[in-house]
Amino acid sequence: MKKSLYILIGTAILSFWLQSCSPDDPPAPEEGPTQLSLEIPDNWPKPNLLAENQLTVEGVALGRKLFYDKMLSGNGTQACADCHNQGAGFTDVQKKFSTGSEGLVGTRNAMPLFNLNWSHGYFWDGRQPTLESLIQEPMEAHNEMNLEIETAVTRLQDDPEYPALFQKAFPGQGITTTTLRFAIAQFLRTIISGGDTKWDQYFAANRLNPEKLMTAQEARGYLAFISEEKGDCFHCHNPLSPLLNNTSDREFANNGLDAQPDSGRIKATGNPNDLGKFKTPSLRNLSFTGPYMHDGRFETLDQVLEHYNSGFKYSATIDAVLIKHADKDNNYAPIPRLTQQDKDDIIAFLKLLDDETMLTNPKWSKP
């Protein structure tokens, strides 16, 4: 009897010891959306993601459906995708300004929607700090989709499909202004352009001298692009950054479009030094994203280059990089430095940045 007792106690102690030191039992798998990792090319900077809006397979799929759904306009005739067309690099096809669902015309050129994870301010003046905060504005603007976001939520709640899709993407949160904005933002965050272009291939193969892999004209264009004396483009569009636009000190710049600028980043910051400053766009996919500038004033890349060559205008907030090419004895008028051949060469180089796969990638097309 005593022996049995000892065995029992000994076994109990041993069992207790074995269990007490074992790692915690893995929790039962929770039902919920599937986490999604962004497909970011090698050597790209860290993306600016919103911690509260983790990307999921279900959230991105929902956002994609919403992006293409005309239900999100007041009269049901317009979706986000109508002014941000995949085939045009998610811009409005060759339009200076877009026409809203009620036929009203906007005042800014529809911005391309790719590589948005690397911005620090959205819209041409950077007035929205996150993608998630951006969504509401074009939805509600009278000259865009003209639908109060609360009305959009009600419509989605009454829809036969959306409640279940929101439940999958945002379990227990329902359809709210927040989950609506978060879903579309999740989809937009997945649109990444880069890595597959000829430029990316050349740069990966020979970072010191990528021009050695280009045609003669492309190489001349690249060297003019990075030349202080010729294009001098690289201060704002640094080719060492895969985004091909500055995301820090020159993320917003006054590139001399107007002698008396009356808008720009100042509307977001109130800082007089931001008068006339607008977002420095990426130079990727320029073949598809014209017309150019915040007001779409230039129809061709040749016109853009001629602006930087002979057309920029002095104002107190003009970027110093342009002042280098201005005549201080002549009211800082431009000193032309580019020949037609230089411009043609630079444009040939810029075409290396076209990512045609983005235009047809089924991940971002209408579901």
Next chain:
Amino acid sequence: MKTTYFSSILLVSSIFLLFACSEKEPTATPQPRGGEIKVHLNHTVNGKTAERDQFLYMTEAGDSFQVTLLQYYLSNFEFHSPETGWKKMDKYQLIRLNEAGTHDFTIKDMPFGAYDSVRFYVGLDSATNHDIDKEADLDPGNEMVWTWNTGYIFYMFEGKFIDNNDVVVPFAYHIGMDAYLMKYEMPIQSVKTLSTSATQADLELQLEIDQIFRSPNLIELNTIAPVSHTFDEPALTTLLKDNLLDAFTAK
């Protein structure tokens, strides 16, 4: 006999249980073998804390100016104490005037000693300057690189001044390239002692931003190019660099 045998098993198991999951045995607290120096950058213009985007300042030559952007690399720190001689520390830091978080950094694993002098570079040594595949502060995405061939911008200073015709003119002076690396050695005004009882010390580096236009080369903004990227204005860059060599103090 058998009872004794099982008692022994029980006793051993109990002892094993008692000690198996306990924390590591207490050991004598290890004595720190070194300390750290916390560096803080203090930027001034005309003797006051620097503020951006306002015409608050005058150059020594009388030009009204403002600062819009300042960012630069500090690297290759060395500290001197009688105990250690010159001790080189592997540390580089990108300072951005408009990001207060970059104004403070820590140099760790400093041997004990009474540090009375400091050396550092504004810029990057040649090997680092021309190496590629950099991350963090040296990531080219920080827009402090011209091209891989020319290397990093060591000191990027931009602002505006009012010219002789009362026109507001932006200026940009970007100093880089190996020949313009700025090397500093200076006494630390208040000796920093690191010991077992004092493993942290604070070092303040003060940068007088307006010194770039002051001395030994008095610079009138009206008379120089408003923009320099070093290789296009080597003579001007030399003047600016020589002035900057007197711009830091260590406290």
